[in-house]
Amino acid sequence: MAAENLQDCLRLQLLQLSDSTPFKALALELVERFLDILAAQDQVKLMRKLAVSEAKLAEIIALVRSLDPQPGRSIEQSESEYIVPDLFVFKVGGEWRVELNPDIAPKLRVNPFYSGMIKRADNSKDNVNMKEHLQEAKWFIKSLHSRNDTLLRVGRSIIAKQIEFLEHGAIAMKPMVLRDIAEELELHESTISRVTTQKYMHLPNGVIEFKYFFSSHVSTSAGGECSATAIRAFIEELVSTENPAKPLSDSKIADLLKEKGINVARRTIAKYREAISIPSSSQRKRLL
Structure with a gap:
């Protein structure tokens, strides 16, 4: 029915x-x-x-x-979709390490038997064509190695800048944009954007997309910066501990963040709150 x-x-x-x-x-x-x-x-x-x-x-x-x-939902049939991480991030001896997932970086090589035959053969049209294919195969393998090397370099750079996030969670996320990584690695910003699109890291607390580490920032009263990700985490924390009968308004949340030295306008709080699917205070108010 x-x-x-x-x-x-x-x-x-x-x-x-x-x-x-x-x-x-x-x-x-x-x-x-x-x-x-x-x-x-x-x-x-x-x-x-x-x-x-x-x-x-x-x-x-x-x-x-x-x-x-x-x-x-109780009768819906759907297959689970799993994300395969590109990098593994783990702690060894108090130090955070980043390694490629071997499953996404298979070891490819040209069969030496066939490459040897091509090199020893004559300069006939067929063999010239085979030599071209051999060169293309070598370029393809080289491109894969270059891609994986860039991915690993970017991942290590991100983790080096976000150690506090790994240790303390989203509240400790530092402001970071693509340009920061591009300048450090001496790569074009568009390259960093391409490398981090739909790429994932496996962290001790779950699988996270590369893009999650990049966010805008707001100024603090101490002259520093606070990332938008950290602000959203603060909002989630405040809402999770509020009185259900008297939920915090956006203005009140802005005041509480100001007490922490984070200057955020009420409308910005509303934008961040909506981005993490938290209803307004009137909608959060419970009758029970």
Whole structure:
């Protein structure tokens, strides 16, 4: 059986419950008539519309929350997709090391038997053609080695600049742009962009895309810089520990960051918050 929308989905699930289920009728009324008020977290209005006490409303909402807004997921069949990291980052003897993943850098070589035959053969048209193919094969292998060498150099440069991130997490991420790596390795910025696109590192805390390490920055009161990644981590940390009944507004979060010496405008907080899929304070406010 299919549902037309979220409201219909919840209604159908409630209808399947036993009539003896506590607060079933009121939960149905809430879903059918006042779902928008529930989404707005307007507890007082819900109590008035349903003519119930605060305690009863809590029970009704608990019943609605026990429903599955996406029941199709339990029968959905999908194959898991795995990311194969290009580099492995690990700590040995207190020192961070970066190595290529051997699975993405297979050892290729030209068969010496055939290359020897080509070198000893005459200058016939067929053999000249084979010599050209041999040269192309050598260039191809050389290009792969060059690509892997550049990838490893870029990875090591990134990790050398982000040791604090490895030790303390996203809050310690330093501001860094492509140009910083390009200048250090004496490569063009476009080369760094190409090398870091859809490339991944395997770290002790998971697989992370190269691009994650690059972010803009804001100034601190001490005259330093704080990366956008670190600011997003601060926002996540503050929201995770807030009082659900009185969630932090963007202005309050900006004030708390200012106390840490990080000067961020309220609208910037809103932008970062939305980027990490954190709802506004009014949407985060819980009725229970």
